Amino acid sequence: MTTADSRFVQVDGLSRSFPGERGGEALTVFEQVNFAIARGEFICVIGHSGCGKSTILNILAGLDQPSQGVALMEGREIAGPSLDHGVIFQNHSLLPWQSTLQNVSFAVAARHRDWSRAQILAHSRQYLDLVGLNGVEDRRPSQLSGGMRQRVGIARAFAIEPKLLLMDEPFGALDALTRGTIQDELVRICQQTTQTAFMITHDVDEAMLLADKILLMTNGPKARIAEIVEVSLPRPRSRSTVIFEPNYYPIRNHLVDFLVSRSKTFRDQPPTGYDPRHPPQVRPQADGSAAPQHPATSGAPHDP
């Protein structure tokens, strides 16, 4: 992989503060955030509520501007929203007055302004098929189940074939069963399309199923990226088999341990040698190598 490919998206020294209420002290949500996304890579972000995950995603989408630092895609600053960054929003945000098909074709028409109506519709149908939604094309979002809506959102985002796909807790509002089905679909689609993706989630298992790397964020304010966890699980992955991989529980325990205890203390008592510009990249393994600094994995609920 060339450096251009390994630094397809590059985030350098990013920080974002919001002015305080009526002259109060400004709130720095996160600072010194650095990471890179390689072409075709799937990155997940995990961190407690309020640490600034959505804010980072909005900056990558060009919908928000950083206070300091820069976000680059293919070496150019992300200055505004564009068709190159597809976004699946936290609450699907389909246009409620349009049908399922229109919601997708609306986006496709914006992407391919020179296409004929027939081309646009055919392309849109193809992506609705991809997420298993044929037959509900004429229904409005309000007539779909939550899972179906989320799939329309996925179809819409994929149909414009963005260079970078940004997802903000896309399955947060779904029940576990539906979520599982759509996760499987997302795994399949991402494998088919080698899509570069950046996804926020609160679900450790979801992150491990999908991601190549997981960014762990400390609590806010002044949150940072504490570690980058490599998910060393072979692909193709599936929900039913991935748990039998020897590295599965070491990784999972590492993540849970971070969320439960280390995320609170990390910011104020960083381990020696921690440099936010180069957050350590860890690869938890069955033999205990690269294990967390203090081994607290044994009490995790799903330990085999």
Next chain:
Amino acid sequence: MRSLPVRAALLSLVLLLVGAGLWEAASTAPESAEAVSEYDMLVAGAGEKARVPGPSAVIAHAWAALSDPFYDRGSNDKGIGIQLGYSVGRVLTGYLLAALVAIPIGFVIGMSPLWQRALDPFIQVLKPVSPLAWMPLALFVIQDSALSAIFVIFICSIWPMLINTAFGVASVRRDYINVARTLELGRLRTALTVILPAAAPTIFTGMRISISIAWLVIVAAEMLVGGTGIGYYVWNEWNNLNLTSVIFSILMIGVVGMLLDRLLAGAARFVQYVD
């Protein structure tokens, strides 16, 4: 047990019959076979004169008027259909002109905080002015009574549409706008394909309020300017002391007002969406 709509309709009918019965009873003179004093005679005589016509008289009048609503026998004797037609024509003209002005301006106000703040003082001052207060100025400037009535309708229709459009546009969900932005839609396309449909239900609510107000105002305006129209007609019948006709006109004003409202409510259904 019948369904709710059927029972409601039956109840309405009962209320109508009871109401009409009481009205009829009150409007017919009591038979005074007893020995009548001079005073009684006097009061009864005065009551006879001042008595409001009863429903049977109104129905008989309605039957006659509605069997030939469009007759035209000179400027002071036209059918109720023609008079209502003039009024509806004025209301629709003034109202549509107001929509053409209010909706675009409301859009600008809703999209731009600068314009919102800049125009706010003018709106705050002009909105509470009774539309009829404009009438003398309109008559003076326009020099035409029919056009002045239209102008008054225009003025009174503007505010609800303007304010609702601005509110609807300003409160379009941020997510929808972000969708448009990530799709790189231009400002105009975003306005037409995202903001307009998103705000349309609120805009239509304003349009419904406006048409109701316009219909309220036209009667008063026509009483002032005279000539034609249902307002003028009511006033004219009052001058002729034809109260049967006045009561019938009141009912017709109500019916037409309801139809105008239903029309817009029906149109609003096309732009309604469930979030």
